[in-house]
Amino acid sequence: MLSKTHTKYIQSLQHKKQRDETGLFIAEGPKVVMDLLSSRKFVCKELLALNGWLEQHTKKIALLKDTTVTPVENFELQKISALSTAHDVIAVFEKREPVNTINTSSKITLVLDTIQDPGNLGTIIRIADWFGIENMVCSIGCADMYNAKVVQSTMGSLGRVNVIYTNLIEWLQQNKKVKIYSASLEGKDVKAFGKLKEGVIIIGNEANGVSDEVMELVDEKITIPKAGEAESLNAAVATGIILSHIKL
Amino acid sequence: MLSKTHTKYIQSLQHKKQRDETGLFIAEGPKVVMDLLSSRKFVCKELLALNGWLEQHTKKIALLKDTTVTPVENFELQKISALSTAHDVIAVFEKREPVNTINTSSKITLVLDTIQDPGNLGTIIRIADWFGIENMVCSIGCADMYNAKVVQSTMGSLGRVNVIYTNLIEWLQQNKKVKIYSASLEGKDVKAFGKLKEGVIIIGNEANGVSDEVMELVDEKITIPKAGEAESLNAAVATGIILSHIKL
Numbered sequence: 413m414l415s416k417t418h419t420k421y422i423q424s425l426q427h428k429k430q431r432d433e434t435g436l437f438i439a440e441g442p443k444v445v446m447d448l449l450s451s452r453k454f455v456c457k458e459l460l461a462l463n464g465w466l467e468q469h470t471k472k473i474a475l476l477k478d479t480t481v482t483p484v485e486n487f488e489l490q491k492i493s494a495l496s497t498a499h500d501v502i503a504v505f506e507k508r509e510p511v512n513t514i515n516t517s518s519k520i521t522l523v524l525d526t527i528q529d530p531g532n533l534g535t536i537i538r539i540a541d542w543f544g545i546e547n548m549v550c551s552i553g554c555a556d557m558y559n560a561k562v563v564q565s566t567m568g569s570l571g572r573v574n575v576i577y578t579n580l581i582e583w584l585q586q587n588k589k590v591k592i593y594s595a596s597l598e599g600k601d602v603k604a605f606g607k608l609k610e611g612v613i614i615i616g617n618e619a620n621g622v623s624d625e626v627m628e629l630v631d632e633k634i635t636i637p638k639a640g641e642a643e644s645l646n647a648a649v650a651t652g653i654i655l656s657h658i659k660l
Numbered sequence: 661m662l663s664k665t666h667t668k669y670i671q672s673l674q675h676k677k678q679r680d681e682t683g684l685f686i687a688e689g690p691k692v693v694m695d696l697l698s699s700r701k702f703v704c705k706e707l708l709a710l711n712g713w714l715e716q717h718t719k720k721i722a723l724l725k726d727t728t729v730t731p732v733e734n735f736e737l738q739k740i741s742a743l744s745t746a747h748d749v750i751a752v753f754e755k756r757e758p759v760n761t762i763n764t765s766s767k768i769t770l771v772l773d774t775i776q777d778p779g780n781l782g783t784i785i786r787i788a789d790w791f792g793i794e795n796m797v798c799s800i801g802c803a804d805m806y807n808a809k810v811v812q813s814t815m816g817s818l819g820r821v822n823v824i825y826t827n828l829i830e831w832l833q834q835n836k837k838v839k840i841y842s843a844s845l846e847g848k849d850v851k852a853f854g855k856l857k858e859g860v861i862i863i864g865n866e867a868n869g870v871s872d873e874v875m876e877l878v879d880e881k882i883t884i885p886k887a888g889e890a891e892s893l894n895a896a897v898a899t900g901i902i903l904s905h906i907k908l
Contacts, residue, residue, distance in 0.1 A: 544888035569890045640792035642817045649900035656901040
């Protein structure tokens with residue numbers, strides 16, 4: 413039986429402020445929890461799971477040190493979940509300290525300017541992991557990478573990409589030695605670049621694109637040509653398309 | 661004031677069965693509702709909106725024939741919404757009859773095998789619209805294109821792509837004269853195809869990919885090479901990447 417205090421504590425981790433203060437975050441569901449446990453990139457502090465799930469994973473659980481394991485009933489799981497339907501298990505992990513000093517030479521670095529949708533941010537982290545991007549730089553206005561929905565949509569890629577949050581203008585000014593590209597509705601055709609060895613690629617906000625202030629620091633704009641009528645592409649889809657053309 | 665019966669009726673359209681029986685669907689929020697009204701592809705039966713929104717759009721509303729307009733309070737809007745937060749307006753539209761006989765020659769046709777996530781389906785319709793895909797064929801197991809979350813994520817592209825739901829095996833057997841490609845983790849590099857003038861491209865389920873039965877009818881598999889470690893790419897992202905390489 414989950415106590416009231418315990419319930420409230422887990423629920424409190426749905427809020428960024430509480431995650432920042434405690435240095436903890438939540439992952440939900442068998443797939444994401446197992447991916448994060450297997451990656452060994454994050455220390456697991458707590459597992460709250462249905463008995464069935466715990467019985468299935470006794471060996472794995474036996475290997476965990478310093479992890480509090482609490483069997484819960486399904487109605488308790490629903491109560492502490494941030495998702496509309498919780499499945500089997502919720503885990504509390506320690507956040508990782510990002511590597512704040514990024515080496516941008518001889519590689520592609522991804523920069524996000526105010527990507528606000530958690531699903532988009534998680535999907536972009538997963539795309540970055542697919543294309544072997546080591547570092548991502550997020551503006552302060554981006555969704556929190558430890559938001560439960562972001563964690564969910566990274567599908568286990570969370571520990572494999574170094575993500576920092578910083579003032580973009582300052583960061584870009586400090587990295588002017590590397591060519592700065594941005595996704596844009598008007599620019600050079602993405603097919604014309606060939607494989608790029610080095611560069612910073614900026615993806616802009618879902619509704620407003622790259623902000624004017626940031627755009628002033630951009631050396632070249634990349635466009636995905638349109639053959640139909642849609643006004644724009646989803647930010648994560650645009651990221652995937654651009655990386656597929658310049659990384660492969 | 662929204663009556664109980666009216667509230668229940670609008671809520672009932674969140675269910676596919678009810679949408680099928682009435683031939684109606686719901687669109688939510690200023691952006692999507694205005695996009696669908698402006699596209700003139702769908703007959704609007706009802707608008708339920710805050711007074712502020714109605715006052716802003718008096719001219720547009722005056723042009724609508726046979727549309728019932730109901731001013732609602734914010735708490736009523738939240739009640740009839742399928743989203744976690746409703747904004748300004750909810751509209752009831754008539755579904756469109758799809759063109760069931762698709763001409764597959766000299767064009768790219770997109771086929772979805774059990775795409776279950778409504779956000780993915782909506783995003784794929786938007787991608788299809790961007791790349792000028794005229795027709796999409798969905799297996800019966802795909803999410804319903806008139807689900808509120810699908811409508812939301814199409815961002816206005818809903819009326820511009822012809823989408824049919826059918827038995828994929830039968831449909832593919834009837835269209836064997838055109839080359840059938842499928843997205844796959846193991847196949848020919850997407851960069852090796854060049855611009856394709858004609859073909860059917862199959863995108864598989866989020867977790868399981870293209871089903872074995874469908875795969876038997878495939879002529880060639882398309883792979884997006886991986887440079888990192890992620891297990892897979894999101895289905896909508898993969899669709900965008902493949903279309904960008906073979907359509908542009």
